[in-house]
Amino acid sequence: AQSVTQPDIHITVSEGASLELRCNYSYGATPYLFWYVQSPGQGLQLLLKYFSGDTLVQGIKGFEAEFKRSQSSFNLRKPSVHWSDAAEYFCAVGDAAGNKLTFGGGTRVLVKP
């Protein structure tokens, strides 16, 4: 069975500082990996996805993620955070069809001025 772990429940970062959110997955084959962002009371917006190919994936809003098979990780990064990046971030792994998603527990990001 597939699973996703996001070790950090909360992260506080200063505006302009860099951000890295950790994600570890468990999946038997080549995983289909996603990062979603959720603002309070809002739906889930896809930031980026990895299916195959280049292990460094660029997404929207200046985010990127790196797939590391040896570490079973898919960490999300942003060089300089903005106050509008305050939200909850979910890492997810898709099934063989890449559709049914299993989400991690989420990481809530707080941005200090």
Add this chain to the structure above:
Amino acid sequence: AAGVIQSPRHLIKEKRETATLKCYPIPRHDTVYWYQQGPGQDPQFLISFYEKMQSDKGSIPDRFSAQQFSDYHSELNMSSLELGDSALYFCASSSGSHGELFFGEGSRLTVL
């Protein structure tokens, strides 16, 4: 661009009542998914439909049922509501396999 439309956005019911949530996928998307997100929880997959047939089933209670209609919209029916059913219910749609899931803004159900 058209997005996934969910209705109602908010719904308040009492225990043992019935609720129906509707989802209108993005035009030409053939697959619909339902997820449940409890307070402070991650979204949990409930059920999905491909071309109006159930394609996968997750942790959906027996009190819940869903279907996809000929116009591809989907409805999630929840009966004998319990306090623990209070959650944000997301619908998502996609086109084909490996297609990106586009999520609606969710329907917030509160059971009193």
